[in-house]
Amino acid sequence: MKNNRHKILLVDDSADTLEILERNLDQAGYHVQTSQTVENAIKKLIAEPFDLVITDLKMPKSSGLDLIKYVRENIDDMEIMMITGYPCISGAVQAIKDGAEDYLVKPFTDEELLSAVHKVMDKLMRSRKLHCTEISKESYGIIGESKEITKVFRWIEKAASTSVNVLISGESGTGKELVARAIHYNSDRRSAPFVPVNCTAIPDNLIESELFGHVKGAFTGANSNRTGFFKMADGGTIFLDEIGDASMNLQGKLLRVIQNKEILMLGSSRVHKIDTRIIAATHKDLPELVKKGLFREDLFYRINIVDILIPALHERQSDILILLPFFVEKLSKEMQKKPIMFSDKAIQILTNYKWPGNVRELENLIQKLVVIKDGDTIDVSDLPEVMRSSFNISSDENKTLIQVEREHIYNVLNSVDGNKTKAAKILNIDRKTLREKLKSSYRL
Template sequence: MSQPTRILAVDDSRATLEVIKRNLVPEGYEVYTCERVSEALPLLEDYAIDLVITDYRMPQSTGMDLIRHVRANYPDTEIMMITGYPSIPGAVEAIKDGAGEYLAKPFTTEELLSAVQRIVERLMRRRVLSSGDTPPDNFGIIGSSQEMEHVFQRIGKASSTDANVLISGDSGTGKELVARAVHYNSARRASSFVPVNCTAIPDSLVESELFGHVKGAFTGAKDGRAGFFEIASGGSIFLDEIGDASPNMQAKLLRVIQSKEFSKVGSSRVHKVDTRILAATHKDLRRMVDEGTFREDLFYRINVVDIKVPPLAERGDDILVLVNHFLTKFAKAMHREAPQLTDDALAVLRGYSWPGNVRELENLIQRLVVIVDHDLIDVTDLPDAMRFCLPRAGGSNRSLAEVESEHIQRVLTSVGGNKTRAAEILGINRKTLREKLRRIDGVEGE
């Protein structure tokens, strides 16, 4: 949000208002206060209030009256109810009528800040979802996080040159999208973009696939054919997963990049190469060079401009924008209204680790649109492994053993101690689970 979150606190207790203001203002919130509901109404009209914090019992109009007024007239404003007379019926009524949080007096500073933070996070998620897709200057790639802004800058620089580009990133992060963005925003955009999967070419066919062959060059060559480099002449060739290229392929690629010429299999005629190299990998090529499994000379030839694509889990609210994009895309394909996700479901998606990155998210949303019949997708509609992967507050300064232990205990609790079911959710067998529990508890469990 470009401006501070605006909070309106309404309570007939000046002491409570002072506590709220004293605690929230230092956190960067813009706080307005008043002691009557009647005083709150003009403030709601004059300012774009993000959150209303209201007392339950007040003279004349009550907090419930204010909640109903806000819900009827300011549907995008969040609400938190506070009261010195806590009761379950009161809480139920407040939540039913639209309060996002219910806080009993006296509350601690931590309780207040935590409640406000939860509400602001929900508010921001909703605003991200309603903000639409990516602006056109982002090369058609959805995302506006700081990490992706860096990618867009690199795409812009790469597009303005004819240098070879190495795109690195985990599987499913969208490396080919980046390669296409570089090509179609470069001076070569009118010529071909030719994708080549380096893992799919048998070693015996490398030369024929890359450079083509003439009729009769080998048994079965009934006709001549153009290779990938000839097809990409004047344009760009995208060498996907170049880290999986065999030593033979690496040698052939290095030769054509160095000499800028090739000959078809079965022919002595030399063809000049006018093709830009865009390569991508999910592997650490520098480490492979050190290990001797990737040619150092080829590495430096393709790594003139490097673009690192971040994993989805590091892209912040881009996850929510992508959720909205895929919901609309697949709902349109199925000729149905796009379903919505509850705040809890969005929180799970926002906090999930996404090992499969954007590809995993796209597949999940497609599956939800196909399978879920109702219009509101909740946490229970999400895969088990995802539902039990909620992050723990407290940052990353914990050991792997601590994180694993907490996750195992959470999953066990969620299934009532059923170890067979817990092992299924965790993706391990029952024996492995017993061994992990023995290490955690110091005793063998069954």
């Protein structure tokens, strides 16, 4: 237990009790802080995360029940234990009803306290593990659990275990660069650089210098030596982004370096062997470009050893449901706003929309909504007109039971201004069940 650094906040108006409990828990390896009032405890809870709060029930100003109420309404993923000095059990019963995990009646022994605390911590750890597997719909920083994206994960694994060239295709904003980085950082080249090169951004007259480098004086303006991208990525990976837009000139140069695995710096006569892995990406249909004579067939075959196609976002609706809460959480934290929620109809629209800009577009929209709506529930009217008009909301007769339940939950929540305790009372379910239902429907 010594290495256990779970954090506990002890709240009791008696300094003596605090001292005894603190010593006991500290010796058991817990990291303990103390507060003599509920108000001070709340300040500490706002300032840093704790795993468990152990609070006295009866205190001169606010009571332990007020603290439970605050925690249940504002903090997830933390447990509460109540201590009561009264043989009368009703306060403890109320505490449990309000969301305390356990209670202890004074006087209790050190062993009784520790055993209760260990039990609560065990439960917390188990639920966190469960939560982890629940949200581990993510690999390599790529969020998704659809069978389409799972296939992409398998390809990343395969590609990472070899050094063959890879072509990644997919619409704009589908995560091509994320996938390229995932392959590099999971391959045994990870300690050498990943060098992204945008093929559309190299002026034709600078191609050789940019790709292969130049020595000082190679041409007017070459005031010093310059290492080219291929040399920079030696031992690592070069990421040729937008390869479908590469000029014929660039295509020719790329083909040569890929075939020969050597480079010649401009102005130098020494050939350097290089060991650079190539990952290319495009939002264009390369075979089609080859057919039209706009892309060299020989280059296409060189880069297309493994080809990974990332499906458009609207083809994997289940990922939208996971990306939504992921971005809400990430962006509201980043921008210090309250997390937003979505009405059922808004969700319907978001999952059915075609998303021309894919994940990037989704992320941008959430960012805007998080800033503007700061904690509100997003309804249809809050969504861009282009989304609303592209979707016909299904009529009531076609709703599933789950949809009706969700909508009812959201209506009740709205009617009590988002107060989950009140909503749970109206719905006649406990707060935990309500929280689980909200989590499982939108994971928010």
